[in-house]
Structures are given as C-alpha cells and as structure tokens.
Amino acid sequence: MSRLWPVLKSAQPAVASAATGGCPFGGARSSQVSPAISSARSESTLADLSDGSLFPQQPAAALPVNEIPGPKGLPLIGTLYNYIKKNGFKFNKLFEAHAYHFEKYGPFFRENIVGRKFNVLRDLREWRTQVIQQEPKCPQRVALEPMVRYRKMRNLSQGLVNSQGEEWFRFRSAFDKKLLAPKEIECHFEPLSSVADDFITHLQHAADPQTGIVYNIENEVFKWSLESICAVLFRSRLGCFQDPPSRDAQEFISNCRRFFTTMQTLMYEPPYKKWFSSKTWDEFVTCSDALLQQGISMTESVPEESLAHYFLRDSKLKREEVALSLLDLIIGAMETSTKTVIWSLYCLAQWQDAQERINKEVTRVVGNRPLQLGDLKDLPLVKASLKETLRLYPAPFVISRIMQRDTNVRGYNVPAGEEVVISLWAIGHDEKLFPDHKNFIPERWLEEEQSEGQRMYNSLPFGHGRRMCIGRRIAEMEIYILLSKLAARCRLEYPNTEAVEPIIEMTLAQDRPVHLRLSNRKLEPPT
Numbered sequence: 001m002s003r004l005w006p007v008l009k010s011a012q013p014a015v016a017s018a019a020t021g022g023c024p025f026g027g028a029r030s031s032q033v034s035p036a037i038s039s040a041r042s043e044s045t046l047a048d049l050s051d052g053s054l055f056p057q058q059p060a061a062a063l064p065v066n067e068i069p070g071p072k073g074l075p076l077i078g079t080l081y082n083y084i085k086k087n088g089f090k091f092n093k094l095f096e097a098h099a100y101h102f103e104k105y106g107p108f109f110r111e112n113i114v115g116r117k118f119n120v121l122r123d124l125r126e127w128r129t130q131v132i133q134q135e136p137k138c139p140q141r142v143a144l145e146p147m148v149r150y151r152k153m154r155n156l157s158q159g160l161v162n163s164q165g166e167e168w169f170r171f172r173s174a175f176d177k178k179l180l181a182p183k184e185i186e187c188h189f190e191p192l193s194s195v196a197d198d199f200i201t202h203l204q205h206a207a208d209p210q211t212g213i214v215y216n217i218e219n220e221v222f223k224w225s226l227e228s229i230c231a232v233l234f235r236s237r238l239g240c241f242q243d244p245p246s247r248d249a250q251e252f253i254s255n256c257r258r259f260f261t262t263m264q265t266l267m268y269e270p271p272y273k274k275w276f277s278s279k280t281w282d283e284f285v286t287c288s289d290a291l292l293q294q295g296i297s298m299t300e301s302v303p304e305e306s307l308a309h310y311f312l313r314d315s316k317l318k319r320e321e322v323a324l325s326l327l328d329l330i331i332g333a334m335e336t337s338t339k340t341v342i343w344s345l346y347c348l349a350q351w352q353d354a355q356e357r358i359n360k361e362v363t364r365v366v367g368n369r370p371l372q373l374g375d376l377k378d379l380p381l382v383k384a385s386l387k388e389t390l391r392l393y394p395a396p397f398v399i400s401r402i403m404q405r406d407t408n409v410r411g412y413n414v415p416a417g418e419e420v421v422i423s424l425w426a427i428g429h430d431e432k433l434f435p436d437h438k439n440f441i442p443e444r445w446l447e448e449e450q451s452e453g454q455r456m457y458n459s460l461p462f463g464h465g466r467r468m469c470i471g472r473r474i475a476e477m478e479i480y481i482l483l484s485k486l487a488a489r490c491r492l493e494y495p496n497t498e499a500v501e502p503i504i505e506m507t508l509a510q511d512r513p514v515h516l517r518l519s520n521r522k523l524e525p526p527t
C-alpha cells in the first residue's frame with residue numbers, strides 16, 4: 001500500500017518523482033533535441049530566455065479543464081481504485097497506464113488520483129508551443145519533498161533543483177552559462193576522457209575471470225557517474241576506481257546511495273508519516289548531513305581552473321549556496337546518468353548489429369590513436385545511440401510543469417496551480433513516429449533517415465525551455481566519450497535470456513541487476 005501514497009502527496013513522488021521530470025529532482029533535456037528545435041531555443045541559455053515576454057492571449061472559447069477526456073474516478077479517491085484493484089495498473093509502471101489512456105482517450109487526458117490532477121499530453125509540439133513557450137520567467141516543477149523538508153529543517157536554502165520563483169532564477173542564472181554554453185563545456189573533455197579510460201580498465205578488472213561477466217554493473221556505472229561529475233566540478237579525481245576506492249570516494253558513494261534509496265522510500269510513504277520520526281527519515285537526514293559536510297569541505301580548497309572555484313569567486317552566491325548547488329548538480333547527475341548509461345550498455349549488448357556498426361564508426365574515425373574532442377562531431381552514430389537509448393528508456397519518463405496562470409492547452413483552460421505533464425515514454429514508443437519502435441535502431445536519428453515528424457518534435461529527453469536540464473551538455477559529452485571508448489575497446493554481450501524491463505524508481509530504472517559480459521576487442525585497422 002505504501003507505494004500508492006506518492007500520488008496522494010501534493011508536493012511530489014511515485015508519480016511525482018517521475019512526473020517532476022526525473023533528474024531525480026524532478027524531471028530534466030540538445031543535440032538530443034531534434035534539429036528543428038535545436039536551431040531555435042534549445043541552444044539558448046537562461047540569459048536568452050529571461051525576457052518573460054511570451055504570454056499569448058487566451059482564446060475565448062477554451063473548454064473547462066474538467067472536460068478533458070480521461071478515466072472517471074470515484075469521489076475522494078479519484079482513479080486510485082484502478083491502481084489498487086487486482087490486475088490494475090501499477091504505479092511503478094505508470095507509463096503503461098499512460099499508454100493505455102492515450103489509446104482510449106486521445107492525445108490529452110486528465111486523471112484525478114486522490115485529488116491530485118494530472119493533465120497528460122503526448123505531443124511534443126503542443127508541449128513546446130502551448131506549455132513551454134508560455135512559461136513565465138521562473139517555471140515551476142514539483143519539488144522533491146524530502147529534500148525540501150530537510151533543507152527547511154536545517155535552515156538552508158533550497159538550491160538549484162528545488163527552489164522556485166526568483167530564488168530559483170538567482171541560482172540558475174549563476175550556473176547557466178558555464179554549464180550550458182557549448183564552448184564552456186569543451187574544457188571538460190580531457191578530465192572526462194581520463195575518467196572513461198579508468199572506468200573501462202576498472203570494468204575489465206571487475207569482470208569475472210572465468211566468464212568475463214561484470215555482475216550488477218550498476219555498482220560500477222554509479223562510480224563512473226560520480227567520478228565524472230566530480231572531475232567536471234572540482235577538476236580533481238575522487239578516487240572511485242582505486243582498489244579499494246579512496247576513503248573520500250567510499251564515503252561519498254555510500255552517502256549518495258543511501259541518499260537515493262532513502263529519498264525514494266520517503267517519497268513513497270503515506271504523507272502523514274512525515275509528522276513522525278522514522279528510521280528512514282533519520283537515515284536520510286544522516287546521509288544528507290554527511291553529503292552537505294563533504295560538499296562544504298570539497299569547496300574549501302579547489303583548484304583555480306575548476307568550475308567550483310569559478311562559482312565561488314564569480315557567482316555572487318554565498319559559499320554555502322555554492323556548496324548546496326554543487327551537491328544539487330551531483331545529485332542531479334547521478335541517477336539520470338547512471339541509469340541512462342546502464343540502458344545504453346544493455347541496448348548495445350542486446351542489439352549486437354548496432355554495436356558492430358558503432359564500433360566500425362569509431363574505428364574509422366579514431367583508429368589507433370586516442371579519442372580527441374574534434375572527433376565527437378564525426379561520430380553521429382554514437383550520438384544517435386544515446387538518443388535512441390533515451391527514446392526507449394527516457395530517464396525521466398515524463399516532465400511536468402505547474403501552471404502559474406490559466407493556460408490554454410489543446411483548447412482546454414488549465415487553471416493556475418494544476419500540473420501539465422508530457423509523457424516522453426509514450427512519444428518514444430509511438431509506432432507511427434518510430435516504426436519498429438521496440439527495436440534499438442540508432443540510424444533512425446541520422447538526418448537523412450528521419451521523417452519530417454521526427455525532425456520536428458520527437459525528442460526532448462533533457463526537457464526544454466528555461467528549466468531544462470542544466471547538465472545536458474555535460475551528460476551528453478561524458479556519455480559520448482564513454483560510448484566511443486567502450487566501442488573501441490570492448491565487445492558487450494547480455495548473458496541472460498530474460499529481457500530487462502523498465503520500472504519507475506527515482507528515474508526509469510532496470511527491474512533487476514544487469515549483468516554484462518565484456519570481452520576485449522582487437523583494434524581492427526580502419527577501412
């Protein structure tokens with residue numbers, strides 16, 4: 001029963017953590033953006049978007065929101081019954097319920113689960129033009145309630161992920177350009193390359209010597225993700241791949257993992273529980289305190305060339321605010337990047353032909369020399385494979401916005417305070433948009449292969465607009481580097497017969513530990 005509660009809470013989870021948009025902190029996505037989009041807003045930083053001048057007039061004839069088609073619920077509990085009855089929908093498979101409702105009610109449906117109303121869209125063009133382009137200067141997403149509660153309790157600012165309004169704008173403006181402007185990101189290529197090299201060597205050592213299998217690859221990918229984001233922010237290595245990992249790394253890894261597992265549990269608890277102390281809450285507080293402490297001490301001596309140093313010196317934020325925001329970036333990066341990379345590796349292992357084509361591309365472009373920054377633009381298939389992974393398994397399977405004024409969406413007047421949600425899962429699994437949608441076919445993202453519909457509005461895994469994922473460019477760069485290097489050095493196989501299925505945790509997670517077989521490739525001469 002506890003799993004049902006997230007939907008009952010006004011400020012977030014089960015439904016909400018996914019619904020909030022998924023960088024654990026609520027949902028966040030532009031080379032990932034289709035070309036038509038990326039040429040426009042997706043290249044923008046917050047500074048370009050801060051004019052706040054995008055409010056159109058409401059057409060007079062908008063229908064009332066409760067006329068949006070959708071499943072009818074019972075008084076008080078709404079459609080909760082559909083989720084608790086035998087053979088009903090499952091909250092940890094909410095994307096399936098969405099797909100069913102789209103099929104039945106059309107491209108915009110409304111569902112009321114115990115008073116929380118979801119207006120769910122499946123058309124990215126409508127999302128972009130009717131929701132994102134109408135958003136005010138400070139768009140709102142549902143916040144991650146345990147983090148909000150903890151920071152209130154400790155009298156801390158809410159930071160980048162969970163603050164709203166002008167407070168959010170202040171944080172976001174301080175970080176936006178350094179993290180999103182393509183030129184600013186280039187300096188992270190070398191540190192990320194070195195992390196990727198070490199990670200692959202580490203994987204090779206972690207593989208069982210008899211079978212070549214790396215069991216539960218998540219443990220290792222989590223380390224890559226943490227080491228990568230720390231290399232970007234602090235220009236120094238945490239030591240996750242040392243044997244054993246450095247003490248700092250061990251503590252950080254264990255605090256981060258506990259942070260995510262306890263936060264997930266808290267988000268799924270009945271709301272009344274927050275009035276009582278619980279073991280999970282205590283544990284969440286303990287690891288949040290420890291992370292904060294580590295975050296603060298990490299900002300105490302940072303190399304001059306690091307991003308952390310730049311933010312401390314130039315951002316006009318207080319030291320504590322910078323430390324909290326750096327933690328937010330780490331937290332924002334960890335779950336999304338880890339889960340996405342696991343899905344990527346799984347797809348390559350399952351679709352051997354695609355893996356071979358990617359290996360050929362990398363061999364042709366890079367050959368025997370080390371990967372260079374300039375190579376990334378010549379590796380379209382590597383980039384396409386990330387897009388294709390995020391189509392099949394979008395880490396945040398939905399993105400949400402809380403309307404801050406009455407807004408006309410698809411001819412319905414959605415009142416201020418209600419949520420509109422876009423289902424990235426439903427778009428990515430739409431057979432009309434993506435023929436043969438169950439198969440991993442990176443080529444479908446290459447320019448000449450794309451249909452007009454695809455070119456237009458079919459991929460926003462990092463979100464869009466002022467509140468899009470601030471780590472998008474870093475995420476793309478670190479994953480392109482990793483996939484290119486892996487493709488050159490290793491062959492991946494999935495040794496089991498049962499497919500891994502997606503379930504909703506903090507983001508779209510794997511329903512079981514993923515084991516992968518790794519074998520070394522002999523570098524073939526470029527053709």
Ligand code: HEM
Nearest residue numbers: 021023027028029332333336340462463464468469471475
């Ligand atoms: C594959 C990896 C990633 C995916 C798919 C992803 C996706 C997203 C999405 C969908 C959102 C919400 C966007 C919206 O509401 O429109 C988001 C927000 C966010 N992401 Fe990511 N993300 C990824 C990696 C990262 C990384 C590496 C970082 C840190 C460097 C990061 C930091 C954040 C932060 C701080 C937010 C909140 C931004 C705000 O509210 O202003 N993400 N992410």
